[in-house]
Amino acid sequence: MATALKGMMTRPSGSHRDQLVFAAIALTNRLADGWSFGARYTAPEDPAECASIANETCERFYRKQTAFLPEQADELKVMANRLHDVLLDLALDDIPTAIPKVNTMLAEHPSALHLSEKPPYSLHYQDHSVPAVQGWQVACCAALASWVSSNSTQYIRCCAALRCDRLFVDDTRSGTKRFCSIQCHGRENVRAYRLRQAVAAAEKAHRMPRL
Template sequence: MDFNSHNDGVVLVAVGLVNALTPGERRGRPFPVPADLPAAATEGLRNGYPNHREVGEGDAGELAEVAERLRVVFEAVASGDVDTAAGQVNRLLDESRARPRLDRHDGEPWHLHFHGPGGTMAGDWAASCATGLAIVLGSEFHDRLGVCTAPHCDRVYVDVSRNGTRRFCSTPCQNRVKTAAFRARTKTA
């Protein structure tokens, strides 16, 4: 990816929140809304920021709502509808009232943050994720956002391989597809 290290982390958080907090299918199995929403939200945030603090119950519910709205962006890009993805990001930017601010914390150098004026965890992450995805959608790399193409899997991903060819959320999903194709070939031979 290499947009910049902070933006890369924010986009990975968007991926993590969608995958941890939205229901669907994962790697061939149904994936319901997690019973332990705070743990799932913490896992999603740690996808981009491994040392992120644990999330409380109220914040987890709000982050789940943000994740549902972020999923629309990935699904739209995966189906080739960048206009819908951009519209959803613009709505999130408007609603979160994302505003740029240079911050320095935790021993890090100055870096750009985008937070809303409300100061809630979910609002701040909605603003940051929307901004991060806006940067990706506004670049030649928008096609690096996607939804796994393996059957019975709807995990989202961002292709960090630098060649833009990833179409699966994980190696296990890719292997499931390859194995199924191999079995189909050997049955007809």
């Protein structure tokens, strides 16, 4: 990453906007299809379980939106997969591919951006009058769009472990976090160790005199 760009990046601060991006990542990690910890991952089929996971996940970041309901499970999974798709583009720093996807999602629901009417005046992204899926989708997309415009998407990472596409925000000072979890870090250490052992064994076999 260019040094000049690093200086322009807005560090995640725990603002409402940042909490929405964290929520989008947490939601996709639980409900988007793909790979996780070395195995194929699909969201639970049970609608009640999906809604429960989404509520439990999103409540950690924002509590005022209406709850996800089991009958919204299919929409919820579609939203999670679409957000995951965009977040993967952003993690790969493929902004030109991500932008039309974000704009399409923003266009599907009217913007809910508004300022609070009493101090401290803050920008709100959530529309409390719509069902949870629409409310979270428009809010997460608006927050992601804001991250793109402030170069904060540089903090979004995809796990570097084999067969894992779960996402995380790397806000460490060094910016060198590579894995979504301790499990994936451990798996990669084991894999690297086995690879070194195999290379050493192959080299040893190559050096052995033929009889």
